[in-house]
Amino acid sequence: MKILVCISDVPDTTTKIKFTNENKELDKTGIQWVINPWDELALTRALELKESSGGEIESITVINVGSAASEPTIRKALAMGADNAIRVDIEPKESYFVAYQLAEAIKPREFDIILAGLDSADYNGASVGGMLAELLDMASVSAVSALNIEEGKVLVNREIEGGTQKLEVKTPFIAVVQKGIAIEPRIPAMRGIMMARTKPLEVVEPSNANCLTENLVYELPQPKGACRIFKEEDIKELVEVLHKEAKSI
Amino acid sequence: MTLLVYTENREGKFKKATFELLSYAQELAKNINTEIVALSIGDVSPDELNKLGNYGAKKVFSVKDEKLDLLDNKIYTAVIADILEKENAKIIIFPDNLSGRALAPRLSAKLKAGLVSGVVDIPSSYDPFIIKNKVFTGKAYASVKVTSDIKILTLSQNSFGIKDPSSDTPQIEDIKPDISCIDSNLKLLSVDMVTGKLLLTDAERVVSGGRGMRSPENWNLIEELAELLGAATACTRPVSDEGWRPHDEHVGQTGKIIAPELYIACGISGAIQHVGGISSSKVIVAINKDPDAPIFEVADYGILGDFKNVLPELTKAIKETKGS
Structure with a gap:
């Protein structure tokens, strides 16, 4: 069995977002780039499964759409334990464009399970996994919060509004994963970092893809007015304000 | 040309998010002078479907088939795409929740229709189509231009508000989809629903x-x-x-x-x-x-x-x- 994990390269979640070029572009100065948190959890789970599979899972591949600038992020994924990597050599634009690039790169290869994060911490399209499934004409399960392989059967938990379903899924399929799939992301050990340098990272040419959307301009939320602070002894007054002015209770 | 709204029920009942979606759609429909068609998948009573009319849907497609109980994204997408085509809908609106996030991307890729996730406002322009959404997890907003003929939106919850219901009732059409030839990779083993607890996404x-x-x-x-x-x-x-x-x-x-x-x-x-x-x-x-x-x-x-x-x-x- 072969697993593929789609990873994207996003600003660290503590980044203070700023824009440049008349608010048409993200200001990249000082940004720490990391593996998208959901993708990192997906990769962590894939590695756990491989280690406990007794050889049944042959390999974990990661794939990224990005310029050479995203290689440190890909190397980190290899350092965490992925066996090899594919980079589609083009700057990612919008979701459909990225999904199309991924689909074309994946088509000539075979994977049993493809994992993608439910959302990305940058443009929050929450869409590449689902689009990829449609482009590859594959089954997809969204909001997967647990993934297990038992006696050759693939079992997943899927979050639905108000509950959780347990499903058995026939491969190949795409699992769009969310929180819960793994608890803590794996931190690469020194040995992993050394080994990552020599693991195969294949660079493939991009395909001709259209964009369906274009982000024209960005803005930051309006700053909030100053917070009105009450002391412990003035709680009644606050409740009055919440009741009469804010009308929230 | 119409505007299609994906309405989601939980155990046969529509939630606040659905009425918000329709209230939002009313605004768009008015601006582009079109009608709202609602799509409901699953077992929902006629009384409950009528509520969709109260919030602005002129027509409701009620789709029922045992095969849909599995919530297989692939089959759902095929069903939605069929109705979309039949109705010549150019805009389709989903809630920005688990189901919207599962279905909208698949539909987007199937129809090559631009998707804007987490929209927070009505379009600032219809031609070209420009709309604002949340990016960087609410740390910023983007104005997004959609260049495709069909547009797909997912609406951020509680970003628009709910209009007062009218007494209008919709025309209801039952549909038995032709999905017998699509095989599902999914087998449902068990379901664990949270009961007796107010859900975070429903809470005011x-x-x-x-x-x-x-x-x-x-x-x-x-x-x-x-x-x-x-x-x-x-x-x-x-x-x-x-x-x-x-x-x-x-x-x-x-x-x-x-x-x-x-x-x-x-x-x-x-x-x-x-x-x-x-x-x-x-x-x-x-x-x-x-x-x-x-x-x-x-x-x-x-x-x-x-x-x-x-x-x-x-x-x-x-x-x-x-x-x-």
């Missing part, structure tokens, strides 16, 4: 605790206040990672993104990842003993003090106000 008020609550035993103070307010309970990531509270209560960048009318944050310092998940709340009240806690930068009101004193006092004061 939320009381939430962070690591400043010190131990899970102190959550009774949060639960008491939540019960009084008819609020759902939530927590920060460290709290759910510690196992003090279930993961489904985690609110923040990697958990749930919510936008209730009132959000009360107890013992939450206000890490940027948490704030991303709550910043669209209408009113934020923070309880913290540290006057420099960043949560006060996003809160509208703050109480400086220890939750052990503040929460019981707050609960008491609200009880008195409600009683009077």
Whole structure:
């Protein structure tokens, strides 16, 4: 069995977002780039499964759409334990464009399970996994919060509004994963970092893809007015304000 | 040309988010002079379907088939695409929740229709089609141009509000989809529904605790206040990672993104990842003993003090106000 994990390269979640070029572009100065948190959890789970599979899972591949600038992020994924990597050599634009690039790169290869994060911490399209499934004409399960392989059967938990379903899924399929799939992301050990340098990272040419959307301009939320602070002894007054002015209770 | 709204039911009932979606669609339909068609999948009574008309749907397609009970995204997408084509719909609106996020991307790729996720406003222009959505987990907004003929939107919850219902009823058409030839890879083994608990995504008020609550035993103070307010309970990531509270209560960048009318944050310092998940709340009240806690930068009101004193006092004061 072969697993593929789609990873994207996003600003660290503590980044203070700023824009440049008349608010048409993200200001990249000082940004720490990391593996998208959901993708990192997906990769962590894939590695756990491989280690406990007794050889049944042959390999974990990661794939990224990005310029050479995203290689440190890909190397980190290899350092965490992925066996090899594919980079589609083009700057990612919008979701459909990225999904199309991924689909074309994946088509000539075979994977049993493809994992993608439910959302990305940058443009929050929450869409590449689902689009990829449609482009590859594959089954997809969204909001997967647990993934297990038992006696050759693939079992997943899927979050639905108000509950959780347990499903058995026939491969190949795409699992769009969310929180819960793994608890803590794996931190690469020194040995992993050394080994990552020599693991195969294949660079493939991009395909001709259209964009369906274009982000024209960005803005930051309006700053909030100053917070009105009450002391412990003035709680009644606050409740009055919440009741009469804010009308929230 | 029409505007299609995907309406989601839970155990045969429509929720607030559906009525918000239709209220939002009314605004768009008026601006482009078209009608709203609603799509309902699953077993919903005619009375409940009529409610869709109360909120502006002229026509309702009610799709039923046992095969759809599996919630297979691939089959759902095929069904939706069929109806879309039949109705010549150019705009389709989903809720920005688990089902919208499961279906909208597949449909987008199938139809080569541009998708804008998490929209927060009506389009600023229809030709070209430009609309604003949340990016960087609520830390910013983008104005997005959609260049394809068909446009797909997912609407951020609680970003628009619900219009008053009318007494209009829709024309209801039952549809038996032709999906016998699509095989599903999914087999449902079991379902575990949360019962008797107000869901975070449905709640108008939320009381939430962070690591400043010190131990899970102190959550009774949060639960008491939540019960009084008819609020759902939530927590920060460290709290759910510690196992003090279930993961489904985690609110923040990697958990749930919510936008209730009132959000009360107890013992939450206000890490940027948490704030991303709550910043669209209408009113934020923070309880913290540290006057420099960043949560006060996003809160509208703050109480400086220890939750052990503040929460019981707050609960008491609200009880008195409600009683009077």
